[in-house]
Amino acid sequence: MSVRERVSALRHLPAFLKLIWQTSPTLTLSNIGLRLLRAALPLALLYVGRLILDDVVALTKLPPAGRALGPVFGLVALEFGLVLLTDALGRAVALLDSLLGDLFANASSVRLMRHAAELDLDQFEDSTFYDKLERARRQTLSRSVLMSQVLAQGQDAVTLVLLAGGLVAFQPWLLGLLLLAVVPAFLGESHFNERSYSLSHSWTPERRELDYLRQTGASDETAKEVKIFGLSDFLINRFSTLSDQFYSQNKALALRRAGWGTVFAAIGAAGYYGAYLYIIKQAVGGAISIGQLTFLAGSFARLRALLEGILSRFSQVADGALYLQDFFDFFQIMPRIVRPMVGQAVRPFPRPIRQGFTFEEVGFKYKNAEKWALRHLSFELRAGEKLALVGENGAGKTTLVKLLARLYDPSEGRILLDGHDLREYDPAELRQEIGVIFQDFVRFQLPAGQNLAVGRIEERSNQPRIEQAAHQSLADSVIAKLPLGYDQMIGRRFNGGVDLSGGEWQKIALGRAYMREAQLLILDEPTAALDARAEYEVFERFKELTQGKTAVLISHRFSTVRMADRILVIEHGRVQEIGSHEELLARGGRYAELFQLQAAGYR
Numbered sequence: 157m158s159v160r161e162r163v164s165a166l167r168h169l170p171a172f173l174k175l176i177w178q179t180s181p182t183l184t185l186s187n188i189g190l191r192l193l194r195a196a197l198p199l200a201l202l203y204v205g206r207l208i209l210d211d212v213v214a215l216t217k218l219p220p221a222g223r224a225l226g227p228v229f230g231l232v233a234l235e236f237g238l239v240l241l242t243d244a245l246g247r248a249v250a251l252l253d254s255l256l257g258d259l260f261a262n263a264s265s266v267r268l269m270r271h272a273a274e275l276d277l278d279q280f281e282d283s284t285f286y287d288k289l290e291r292a293r294r295q296t297l298s299r300s301v302l303m304s305q306v307l308a309q310g311q312d313a314v315t316l317v318l319l320a321g322g323l324v325a326f327q328p329w330l331l332g333l334l335l336l337a338v339v340p341a342f343l344g345e346s347h348f349n350e351r352s353y354s355l356s357h358s359w360t361p362e363r364r365e366l367d368y369l370r371q372t373g374a375s376d377e378t379a380k381e382v383k384i385f386g387l388s389d390f391l392i393n394r395f396s397t398l399s400d401q402f403y404s405q406n407k408a409l410a411l412r413r414a415g416w417g418t419v420f421a422a423i424g425a426a427g428y429y430g431a432y433l434y435i436i437k438q439a440v441g442g443a444i445s446i447g448q449l450t451f452l453a454g455s456f457a458r459l460r461a462l463l464e465g466i467l468s469r470f471s472q473v474a475d476g477a478l479y480l481q482d483f484f485d486f487f488q489i490m491p492r493i494v495r496p497m498v499g500q501a502v503r504p505f506p507r508p509i510r511q512g513f514t515f516e517e518v519g520f521k522y523k524n525a526e527k528w529a530l531r532h533l534s535f536e537l538r539a540g541e542k543l544a545l546v547g548e549n550g551a552g553k554t555t556l557v558k559l560l561a562r563l564y565d566p567s568e569g570r571i572l573l574d575g576h577d578l579r580e581y582d583p584a585e586l587r588q589e590i591g592v593i594f595q596d597f598v599r600f601q602l603p604a605g606q607n608l609a610v611g612r613i614e615e616r617s618n619q620p621r622i623e624q625a626a627h628q629s630l631a632d633s634v635i636a637k638l639p640l641g642y643d644q645m646i647g648r649r650f651n652g653g654v655d656l657s658g659g660e661w662q663k664i665a666l667g668r669a670y671m672r673e674a675q676l677l678i679l680d681e682p683t684a685a686l687d688a689r690a691e692y693e694v695f696e697r698f699k700e701l702t703q704g705k706t707a708v709l710i711s712h713r714f715s716t717v718r719m720a721d722r723i724l725v726i727e728h729g730r731v732q733e734i735g736s737h738e739e740l741l742a743r744g745g746r747y748a749e750l751f752q753l754q755a756a757g758y759r
């Protein structure tokens with residue numbers, strides 16, 4: 157990455173500053189105001205110092221009787237006041253920086269979570285997306301450092317201009333000497349920063365793996381299998397190998413950086429002493445006063461430190477700005493499954509659904525997948541019917557459900573709802589009207605009541621409704637056994653949490669479907685972990701509770717499947733056959749074969 161690229165990364169700064177401003181205009185303004193005041197103090201201090209010295213020298217030349225100390229003491233008092241002010245302003249600025257930085261980091265995290273929530277599911281399945289997300293996430297904290305750096309940069313630039321003004325008035329070429337002394341250090345600094353950015357950038361996937369290994373090696377979710385399979389050495393070895401590699405690459409860079417840094421510092425010091433010699437010569441020759449000598453030497457030293465600071469901070473700011481690129485890149489990723497554009501009419505969602513859903517030659521291929529998960533799939537899901545999906549592992553049942561809920565859009569063909577393409581409706585409204593309980597439903601680490609309320613989170617305070625859903629899904633008997641009932645934290649992650657069995661969790665998840673009040677209910681293997689009696693009861697209730705609603709059931713248990721109005725057998729992403737239990741049995745096709753197979757197992 158060249159200096160040009162770094163400079164061009166700075167183009168993100170205005171947008172960045174705008175974000176800071178939006179976080180808190182008051183804090184930002186106060187910060188800038190105080191910094192401006194603080195920026196003028198070094199010049200004022202040097203100048204007062206010069207006046208004091210010149211006064212003292214003048215006094216020594218007077219006869220002892222005429223030496224009035226009043227004015228000098230006044231100047232010293234002024235300098236004392238300025239020193240106190242410098243310190244107070246410095247602290248105030250640091251305080252404002254940290255407050256603003258915290259607010260900004262929080263606001264950025266919220267923005268990040270908001271944006272991530274809008275993105276499509278397939279974007280989450282893409283590993284380069286994860287790298288971007290990861291880099292953007294990593295930056296939430298260091299971005300507040302960047303903010304302080306940018307503001308400090310502005311402050312130092314103001315001090316620099318003021319001090320340089322004084323130096324130029326005395327001898328313009330001293331400024332040239334100054335630049336000569338600091339430029340090598342700056343170039344060196346840029347070079348090494350670029351190296352370390354490239355190194356850290358190229359290591360993003362490995363760092364993600366390191367985080368994953370660290371987590372897998374020590375977390376409640378994995379502990380069981382890590383122990384049983386004796387995986388800890390395997391995980392630790394992989395972690396050590398990766399982290400050692402990163403350490404040695406980083407170490408080589410750090411060593412070179414330290415070496416060159418020493419050389420550049422020496423060049424800078426030589427520049428300063430060159431200028432110092434010149435100024436001393438001027439003072440001895442009587443061209444300038446002793447006060448001016450200290451003022452100029454002080455200005456020069458100060459300027460050198462300032463310039464060095466500004467230049468090296470420039471690299472850091474440019475670096476930070478490069479990371480901003482990652483941050484803004486992440487916000488550039490836009491979901492594709494969105495409301496139809498303004499101008500195109502959004503079709504109001506039918507209440508109730510009249511005809512139902514029609515799949516027309518639907519094909520779908522996952523990103524990065526070789527084979528089609530579904531292909532040439534055509535069938536109808538009629539309004540009000542209960543349709544069961546049957547098929548072997550990997551046949552495409554869950555994929556079909558995801559397409560219905562528009563977690564993905566078909567790669568080929570289309571899905572119609574009441575005769576219109578699903579894409580003409582507002583996806584948010586569609587999802588509101590669909591309740592899906594996936595086989596890999598989430599075990600939220602929340603109190604039992606809220607775990608059910610997840611199905612309709614707006615109703616989380618509606619206790620009667622939660623209890624009713626619990627009753628319908630048989631979760632009430634699970635909750636009755638919990639020490640704190642509906643307020644009992646479930647899951648082991650947090651203090652006082654109680655874990656549930658697989659089937660108990662499933663009853664809770666099922667309760668979410670009943671919270672939902674959706675027109676289309678989809679249960680993806682909802683009863684796999686339930687015992688036989690619970691399963692029977694769940695389905696008795698399910699039939700009652702979904703009266704008049706459309707429902708899709710995925711199950712490998714034919715005792716469940718046969719209760720559906722119609723059964724769709726999927727094989728390799730296509731419709732194999734469709735019909736009622738009796739029809740399919742009479743046909744003697746695939747369904748009949750699978751049914752007999754399972755029935756034989758029970759005899």
Ligand SMILES: Nc1ncnc2c1ncn2[C@@H]1O[C@H](COP(=O)(O)OP(=O)(O)OP(=O)(O)O)[C@@H](O)[C@H]1O
Binds near residue numbers: 281525548552
């Ligand atoms: N996120 C994904 N990325 C890539 N391929 C996927 C993804 N999810 C599923 N697949 C593939 O798509 C095909 C259909 O999977 P799907 O989950 O729809 O099957 P299923 O019928 O629900 O299976 P099961 O009975 O095992 O739940 C499978 O070959 C699977 O490997």
